[in-house]
Amino acid sequence: MLLANLVHKASDFVDKICCKLIITILAMMVLTTSLQIVCRVFFSALSWSEELTRYLLVYLTFFGASSVYKRNGHISVLVMQQLLSPKLQKFASIFVIILCGAFFSIATMYGMKYMGLQGSQLSAALRIPMKYVYMSIPIGFSIMILHSVDNVINICFGKGDEN
Structure with missing residues (x-):
């Protein structure tokens, strides 16, 4: 339970930073x-x-996507899930969140690889290293991983409708 509270507080803290x-x-x-x-x-x-x-739009997209994910605001199709019993709905929700977390993990890994490959380039007008732009990919998806873990913990401990 201590770990659950720690993850939830970390997720909320990171989300507040993202909103700002x-x-x-x-x-x-x-x-x-x-x-x-x-x-x-x-x-x-x-x-x-x-x-x-x-x-700036690239960073805004990733921070915005993570903030919306925290609040379960992305589009989802729940028709089949709502036909299930409450216990199976809980299982289906956890399964979907774990699948999303797996995707976020893979995207984080490839984002870091891409950042390493293209990071030595300089932008055309600003002349800043492109690794700072590509860094938005692993940062954004890492935040979404944290929110995924928090969502699974919330569902498992009966706080799934809190957000």
């Missing part, structure tokens, strides 16, 4: 895009703004 990062990244994207519009109209276009916005 989502807001910050979205604000940075709006400011960068607005600055680009002003500069394009009154001065000359900025060469780096579109690239920065694109990379």
Whole structure:
């Protein structure tokens, strides 16, 4: 039970950080895009703004996906699952979460490999190492693994409808 509480608190803490990062990244994207519009109209276009916005969008996507996953907000088809008995519904939920966790683990592993392979490249306009952009893949999926473990623990201890 101590481990369950620790995992749940870690999942909640990471989710709070993700929510704050989502807001910050979205604000940075709006400011960068607005600055680009002003500069394009009154001065000359900025060469780096579109690239920065694109990379911020990548991070926003992974942090947003993990935050939505924490709240069970992704689209799912539950027709077959709702036809099952409550005990089998619980088993089916755990099975689906474990499958998702396996996918997240594989995606994390390949994301780290991809980050290593392409990490020495520099971005065209910002000239930053691309490993910082590709790092969003293992970070995002690792967060989703943590949320998967938390979801399984919550279902097993009877707190499955808490989120």
